[in-house]
Amino acid sequence: MRKMLTILAAAASIWSGGQAATAQSVDHPVVVELFTSQGCSSCPPADAFLGQLAMRSDVIPLALHVDYWDYIGWKDQFASPQYTKRQHSYAQEAGRRTVYTPQMIVQGQEHVVGNHPKNVNALISQHGAKAAEVDLGLNRSGNQLTISAKALGGDRERLVVQLVRYTPEEMVNIRSGENAGRSIEYHNIVTSWERVGDWDMRKPLSLQTKVSGDDPVVVILQERGPGRIVAAARLR
Numbered sequence: 001m002r003k004m005l006t007i008l009a010a011a012a013s014i015w016s017g018g019q020a021a022t023a024q025s026v027d028h029p030v031v032v033e034l035f036t037s038q039g040c041s042s043c044p045p046a047d048a049f050l051g052q053l054a055m056r057s058d059v060i061p062l063a064l065h066v067d068y069w070d071y072i073g074w075k076d077q078f079a080s081p082q083y084t085k086r087q088h089s090y091a092q093e094a095g096r097r098t099v100y101t102p103q104m105i106v107q108g109q110e111h112v113v114g115n116h117p118k119n120v121n122a123l124i125s126q127h128g129a130k131a132a133e134v135d136l137g138l139n140r141s142g143n144q145l146t147i148s149a150k151a152l153g154g155d156r157e158r159l160v161v162q163l164v165r166y167t168p169e170e171m172v173n174i175r176s177g178e179n180a181g182r183s184i185e186y187h188n189i190v191t192s193w194e195r196v197g198d199w200d201m202r203k204p205l206s207l208q209t210k211v212s213g214d215d216p217v218v219v220i221l222q223e224r225g226p227g228r229i230v231a232a233a234r235l236r
Contacts, residue, residue, distance in 0.1 A: 074177025
């Protein structure tokens with residue numbers, strides 16, 4: 001059943017102590033978005049591959065569960081029409097009429113079949129080898145998150161600042177639909193994806209926003225569209 005790549009320039013060197021945590025740009029992890037569904041019989045291999053990517057420090061893998069397969073017998077409790085809309089927006093930007101699962105978007109640019117690890121790993125290596133365009137740092141103190149960034153050179157454009165939260169892993173017993181009778185472990189399940197601001201790269205960025213709970217925090221700086229991902233960092 002089948003119905004996306006981005007340049008990341010930032011990092012996650014994580015320090016935590018008491019109520020504070022910081023991430024500073026020492027690398028540039030690559031963002032991989034997996035569009036998946038519990039109702040998709042072709043998705044479990046891609047879900048498992050995302051679990052392997054979740055163990056890597058050079059990748060920020062994110063699972064966005066879509067809702068367009070819910071009608072065939074099993075409602076995906078992680079699915080959101082917001083993630084379906086994001087996938088359609090990627091397709092529109094690429095001039096494509098249809099979407100499918102499992103699909104991976106690397107750095108907001110390349111669209112890849114999600115259960116083709118060789119192709120995905122090649123794209124991760126390709127983007128990881130590029131020089132960072134932005135120095136991105138995160139600092140969390142209690143429920144206060146401070147996002148700071150400065151351009152390191154190259155084009156100066158206007159980027160969207162996005163805050164993403166995810167659940168690291170959860171096991172689901174699927175009782176109906178195409179995966180009926182299977183117990184599947186899901187990883188880096190996106191629970192919220194919000195736009196918290198815009199950044200004109202001609203000036204340094206300093207932005208504060210509220211966060212709560214213990215789930216990992218990801219900040220993504222991306223061209224409008226959605227387009228390519230210029231930088232990302234994570235606190236976990």
